[in-house]
Amino acid sequence: MHQSKFYRLIVDPEYRIGRHLFFIVTLGIITFNQVFIGYQESLAHLGGKIYLIGLLSFATYLLTTYVNYFVLIPKFLLRERYVTYVLSSVIFVFLLLCVGISMEYSIRTFLGLSHRIISYTNPLILVDSLSASAITIICFWSMCAVTLFRKWNTMNAHIMALEYKYLESEVNKLKGQVSPVILSKALQKAAYLANSDAQKSSQILMQLGQLLRYQLYECDREKVFLHSEITFIKQFLELKKLITDDPFDYHLEVKGNTNKAIISPLLVIVLLQSILVQAEVKQLDVVIEAVNKNIVFQCKFTDRITLADENRQDVMEKLDTLYPDLYALTVYGGSIELKLEVV
Template sequence: MPKRILNKRYKILGHFLFWLTSISFLCFIFYLYSQEINVALVAKALITNIGFAISVYLNLYVLIPRLLKKKSYIFYVFWLVLLLTLSSAFIQFIIVYPLRHVLGMSDRFSTFSTDTHSAFFFATFFYVLVSSFLKFIKDWLSMQDLNYKLAKIEKEKLEAELKTLKGQLNPHFLFNSLNNIYSLALTKSDKVPELILKLSDLMRHIIYESRENYISLVKEIEFVDNFIALQKIRTSEKTRIVYSRMADIPSAKIAPLLFEPFIDNAFKHGLPGTENSDFIDIGFSFQENGFLIFKLRNNYEETELWNKNNSGIGIENVKQRLEHLYDRNEYSLTITKQNQVFSVLLKLKLK
């Protein structure tokens, strides 16, 4: 049986049990006054609950969605009071005319009076209040469940995008780096063993260490060191590359692979080959208030990818993960493109 139909049946059963309990309770209350059980007593309890039900369901399915949820508070209160008044009058009218004479009702609940009307009015109000409270609790729980599911979907989406980012980085960067290292090996460069070790550390970080939401800042900075060192292999000697960072790295945690998309794009798209003018400036600094500052600047040409308003999946992934993993007061990201210079300023609260 489909879950939707099953839930609907449970809902109907719940309502049925609620009103059955209410009728039984009112039968007991009326018995305390009349000290006898007869058809008239059950009829009064049934008619009273019909009046209660009219107010409850009109409030739940008409007044709340059409007035209260739309913040029409004055109209909601007006129609609610009118509904309670008419419902209470309905209960008394049915009990007094004609059930009082047909079934021989003789107690004070069968007499139309101001006191009796007030009693039914506040009893009806109590049922409306309780049912409204239960509805709000149910709606709140449903909203919490929906928010949880949306957060889970968003997390899974970000994880999938991060995996896609890793998948794009692995073959592209790996093959380029291996080709460059191979070229150095042919010239028997002394840098080859060191570069192979850096490449190994870099791949280990991408595949294994960056699986968690937060990782050691030390490991992430080491990854950036290795990444920049390997990128420099294929960069022209005329390109000015400045990389600076703090000597003492704080013992803190950070979301992984936040800087790699910006650095990768700087090397990939930010070096158009303009003679003696290509540059990349990358810097890390640390503030005493616990914020890490990442700055990046590089030149580009108007024909480059930046001019097409397409920052790529990597940078979009960074924006979404920052929003998902950090509070709004824990980070700020500013990206500017001006005078053929691409700039990034990321301030991030360390964990």
């Protein structure tokens, strides 16, 4: 996902030093401007001392804001102790306001300057000086907003990573979904026929090898061509025909251009083996049609057999993972139809 430079400046750790330098410079400009306004009637008398006063005021604000950033926010706000954080912030702002008034009184008294405040002991002086605390409130809130945004971004990235791992695991489970029952039966059948019918045993092993080769190599890809999947389905049905003890036959019909259509590997086979594993099907008719971006898969078998509810739910979960809102699955007694829109 493309991210703007402003977004990266706020979130990326590599810009951390730059963010702090920007904040310090901005805070310095605001603080010195506030000091110059507060002592504007005495600038001629103060001379270069005004910069020392500004530096002292800047250090006070900087210390307070970084105590908020490194202590209050991690200890209270990020731990969702919001009331404690608000109360602590109010106390800090109040203390900073008192410190500012005390500093101004001390500086003006020490340097023999006229006092712009008539009575420093009057409680109303705190109310009159609330505007001076706006800089602190802005700094506190800006730090809270940036910190919360970064926490939200981190949590969102973590959730997305978990979702991706979940989807990846589901896809990997789907890719390995060729029934171990059928594979095990194929090996047992090949071993049983090794002495009595070596040619058929060799055919079973070769067919099984082609299936496993497809799983190992082709299925490593996220998408495969439909004609490759059809070849795999045919090999799977041939293997089923070789290893079954009861009569089994199938008819596979392909319509449309399957050389351009692509789908997730081992998608259709889940439906086939859900039927073949749970019951002994004697006749299976499969039609696969590719029209533009749509793929239609139809499977007809014995009327008395249908897809079990647990198998149907499992198939639909996998389709929801790979093709959400892009498929339609219809199951009747003796038939299954899957319409899939590939993009």
